Amino acid sequence: MNIAIVSGKGGTGKTTLATGLAYTINANYIDMDAGEPNGRHFLDPEISKSIDCEVMIPENTDKCTYCGICANKCQFSALAVIEKTKKFMLFDDLCHHCGLCVEVCPVKDAIKEISKSIGKINSGIFNKQKNINFVEGVLKIGETSSVPLLEQIKSNLVKEQLNILDSAPGSACPVVSVIEAADFVVLAGEPTPFGLNDLEIVFELVKAMDKPVGLIINKYMGNDLLHDFSKRENVPILGTIPFDRSIAENYSKSINIAELQSKELKHISENLLKLTGYHYE
Ligand code: SF4
Ligand code: SF4
Known part of the structure; x- marks a missing residue:
């Protein structure tokens, strides 16, 4: 089962939540934010394999x-x-x-196709005791489209396992590619007017692609902005993470949020697994 974590914009805590969930429920973590993959900082993986991702481009003779x-x-x-x-x-x-x-x-x-490398796919494990898979796409600096790289990652996902897909922010083609592979989509929301605006844009995409969806409210400050969205759009709230300066401070030290907010993350994970119907040991 593939669970995609998406957000309308950057800075909502998408990777924080994706790595926290993967850590809590021992799910494979797949970093599909290939333009700036940073999940590795919170999972400390051991990389054992790195392959090139190549595309074909035309050249005349x-x-x-x-x-x-x-x-x-x-x-x-x-x-x-x-x-x-x-x-x-x-x-x-x-x-x-x-x-x-x-x-x-x-x-x-008169014309032929030649190959060009656009980035790498690194893989390994992040929980040495449990051998949980870690995969990340890394787009080369200067490349503009990560979609071929994401398609290559998707073709190797094992559907029988639980995979957390950490998407790029926004709602452009790389996000569409991640949602396409998802059996369930988690919206990582930030309860600000700007956060709501961008969340609604990516939610329209999820609706158009007919995917089941849930919402995590991150940086919750006690306002009703995202609760109103949840009621209006009938999107279940999986849980909330409070606005807390210490979370940001620990983020800057690469400490996984599951170590700090274990109760909240466990509660969110239980709701998520209940909604998706996935059983794990
Ligand atoms: S491969 Fe397709 S997109 Fe690229 S130059 Fe040729 S026709 Fe255009
Ligand atoms: S000969 Fe072929 S490669 Fe050259 S310009 Fe014409 S269509 Fe393009």
Whole structure:
């Protein structure tokens, strides 16, 4: 079973909660926030394997006639061809690796695909006694899309195990990719007007993808903002974590929240497992 932890925006405590839950219920922790993976700081994993994630990008050859058909067909404007100056330019940040340009080229062997590494997938264990899996995607600096990396991680998830998927913040393509793999989605919410606004955006996404959902209110300060959201949208509250300066101080020392808020984390975990129907030993 895959449980995704998402948040509308950064700074809501998504990774704090994801690592805390993984630690509490001995679930595999999968860091899918590949642009800035930091779950490792709270789980202290032992990494035993690191593999490259590669994508295919087009490159023309000396057979190219610079007719421009490939560039015209590319749906992402990732190619520009200038016949007059014999220029073939790939804007690889825009390329979605679909291979259409190669398919439509009318000249034999004028274009080929070459591989490019966009990052790494590291894996190992984080609880030495219990051998709990730790996986993280790490996007290379300067790369703009982590989606191919996330797809590669997803293809290796063991559905029979309990996997906590720590998503990127926001509601863009990497978040869609994580929600797609989820059997249950946990919204990590911050009870501020800004937090609510962004939470509602990602909630719309979860609704559109028809996934069961629950809410954890982090940094709870006694206001009703997220309780009202929960009632309005019929989203069950799994639990709350109080606003407490010592949590932030311990975060800066890489101390897992489950060590500080064990009662709250246990309560949230029980509610989560009850809602998902997952049994674990
Ligand atoms: S379609 Fe083929 S021949 Fe034409 S510009 Fe593209 S790679 Fe070159
Ligand atoms: S692989 Fe697809 S997205 Fe990339 S340049 Fe070719 S047609 Fe465009």
